[in-house]
Amino acid sequence: MSTPVSSPPCCIFCGRPFREQALPEHLLRLPGIGEKLRYVPQCDCYRKEREKEERRRREEEARRLQEEHFAELFKRSRLAPRFAKRTLSSFHPRDARQEEVLQVFSDYLCSFGEVRSKELNGIYLFGAPARGKTHLAAGLVNELLQQGVFCIYAKCAELPPSLRAHFRDGEKEKVITPLLEAELLVLDDLGAEERRDWFFDDLYRILDHRMEWLLPTVITSNLSPAEVCARYGKRIASRIERMCKILEV
Structure with a gap:
């Protein structure tokens, strides 16, 4: 069947x-x-x-x-969790000058792939406190991180203590090397750190290396370029001027 x-x-x-x-x-x-x-x-x-x-x-x-x-x-990147949601689009200008600076940062982000290979490939942003400098710098880092760019955000006030602590341990290069190699380095609030001549030497080494290797650097500060020269000397001031577009906010 x-x-x-x-x-x-x-x-x-x-x-x-x-x-x-x-x-x-x-x-x-x-x-x-x-x-x-x-x-x-x-x-x-x-x-x-x-x-x-x-x-x-x-x-x-x-x-x-x-x-x-x-x-x-x-x-x-060393970006603190408080800044994890900061972006350029979340920055709300309060006046025309902030609008202009935001536009410069937005253009910089959009053209980063081209800008990074030029000699003048960084930004020096200075102005009074509470003008949004840190927000803009952190926002730039966040958005570049989303694109897979290796960025380091370093608060200048924290660098000397960190370098000093690692120097005692014989591991100072562990602090310096990432600052030399990052695809984008942000030095936030230059001038807020304790004044130490030995730190000026490290700062010059970082800036000089990044200038020679065309590695973009963004610096925020309350200091004008003239005040940078007075505090850090002509060597550091000249490196910043050769590397960075100078903006006041």
């Missing part, structure tokens, strides 16, 4: 009935397997769905790796 023929199943995606195969009777009698072998789809919906699922899996994996990469870049 032959195995009774059941109605063919249909594709769950397009509804098209499956096609019955001509198979040997002994295969069709196999318990649980025979009916599965009897019919095959007439459409390619299942193949397309497998391909779609594979694309989703690859996209999800790419997103996961991108998020992990960003988390690692953010950790290495």
Whole structure:
């Protein structure tokens, strides 16, 4: 007696009935397997769905790796969690001068890929306290981190104590090296650090290296260029002038 023929199943995606195969009777009698072998789809919906699922899996994996990469870049950037949500678009100018400076930073972000290879590839932003200098610098870092650019945000007031502590441990280069190598370095609030002649030497080394290797540097400060020269000397002041576009806010 032959195995009774059941109605063919249909594709769950397009509804098209499956096609019955001509198979040997002994295969069709196999318990649980025979009916599965009897019919095959007439459409390619299942193949397309497998391909779609594979694309989703690859996209999800790419997103996961991108998020992990960003988390690692953010950790290495030294940007405090308080600044994690600061962006250029979240900066709200209060006057025309702030609007102009915001536009310069926005243009700098958009053209960073081209600007970074030029000699004048940095920004020196100075002005009175509470003018948004730190917000703009942190916002720039955040947005470049999203693009996969290795940035370091360093508060100048914290550099001398960190260098001194690591100098005693014989590991001063652990502090200096990332500042030399970052694709973008932000030195926030230059002039707020304790005055130490030995720090001036380290600062000159950082700026000189970055100028020679065309590595962009953004500096914020309450000091005008003339005050920078008076405090740090002509060597450091000249490096900043050769590396950075000078902006007052």
